[in-house]
Amino acid sequence: MKKSKLLPFLYAGILAFTTAGVATFIVPNTSNVITVAHADDNQFDLSDRVAGKWTLILYGPTYDLSNTDNVFYQKTNTLLQPTKIPTSSVSNYDDTLNQHFSVNSIQLYTLNNAIYEYEQWYSDAYQTEVAEYNPEGKVVPNSNLKVVSDTDNPAKNNSEIAGIFTMQPNDVAIVKITPVKASLKGQAYFFFNGSGKYTPDISYSYAFNDATTPTKITDVSDPSTITAPSGAKTLQLDQTGYIDPQWTGGDSNVKIDSNGKITGLDNPAEAGKTVTFKVTHGIDSTITHTFNVKIPAKSNPTPTPNNNGASSSNNSTAPANPTNNAWNPTTPPKADGSTGLPNYAAVKGAAVYATKRVYMYRNANFKKSQRIATYPKAKRVNRPMFVVLDYAKSNGGALRYKVRDVNHNSKTDGKIGYITANPKYVVNVYYKTMPKSHKITVINKKGIHTYKHVNLTGRVKTFKKGTHITVKRFVKHNLTTRYQLSNGTYITANKKLVIQGNY
CATH class of the missing domain: 2.30.30 (SH3 type barrels.)
Structure with missing residues (x-):
């Protein structure tokens, strides 16, 4: 069985083509830097692909035949301009440098340590899904296009994708990445095929009162105007080429559901009005279309003085709880540039765990009524783990850690609060020294x-x-x-x- 490909990402590059037509990534002379989230970031948004620093790795028959592009996140990768995956490449992995290989699979890997942190498998941090879509926006069943499971643990994966070249020529592989950890939010999409092009086959149609034969809109210029016949109650809007279409618009009387069906056209208050609706592509929000639906006036119109159907909303936002900035250890308070932190204090972004029973509190002044969670004393391998986000001091001067709970199999996963920084209770998860005996x-x-x-x-x-x-x-x-x-x-x-x- 082929090994799971946990990749070296130390070999960045820019995709180019040799005179022989073989794809390679040109390796720049730069060092790699793992990005760590700012301490005040409570959740990392996966939709921010640039901040995610996603790399792309091409794999051959074995994992050491690979070509890594560490600046993939800087390049165009959209639904209409998917990344072209070449059938062959040249390795920029040092053990197989410059060797040609046939591309068998690809892998997405993030250089931002805030995303996967301390997880053994990428699937512990986020879920990776892949599907083939045709130009009509429909899923094409393809058992060969799949996320490759880890060899040693089939329930896990490392975002390796096989089967790109088994798709139909005009189709696209869409990779969707969604959070598993509570510290993540949003979702990321990536697009791949063998041509670097994808052209949706977009069309629109409509049908009044559940008619079995829809009317095709031949002029697809935006917006489309549809005139409702007298007595029409419902209107079904339809499209092709959109993936997960999102339907919006209407007013308090005329509404549209998630499938594009409009109701309320026969409401007397709507007579003579034009109501606007919109469909938006579920993945590429730049693909949209607007429909203006004209509702006929009453045959014997009666003046209606009531014109107060407009809705209003209160967009005021309650202010966030203020932060006490009376003590800020990250601002050097002394002429020598020291931070005022004791030497045992863990740095921001580091992982710590509790060696004894500890509590998480809402603020730095610990009160029993302010406890968020309790963490009993546990065996070493099961000790509760946290990531340090910031520091605070109690009114009495005791140092506290502002932390995020990263115990992923616990109900407390993702909670944010304050714990003691006392080294008798909380210490670094990682060793800082060599063992005397080696x-x-x-x-x-x-x-x-x-x-x-x-x-x-x-x-x-x-x-x-x-x-x-x-x-x-x-x-x-x-x-x-x-x-x-x-x-x-x-x-x-x-x-x-x-x-x-x-x-």
């Missing part, structure tokens, strides 16, 4: 993996629970740490997965 023991019941790269991509082997491992070097990676082995591979330094010494 030995560590695997404590995770599922074991841990070794990887070629410090970002834990390019899986090499697995160590089972209880394995004693000799480590050579301690390595920092963004806000996490790793241990390097004598063969150059890397393992995690997460205290929930390994422990220093022999046990």
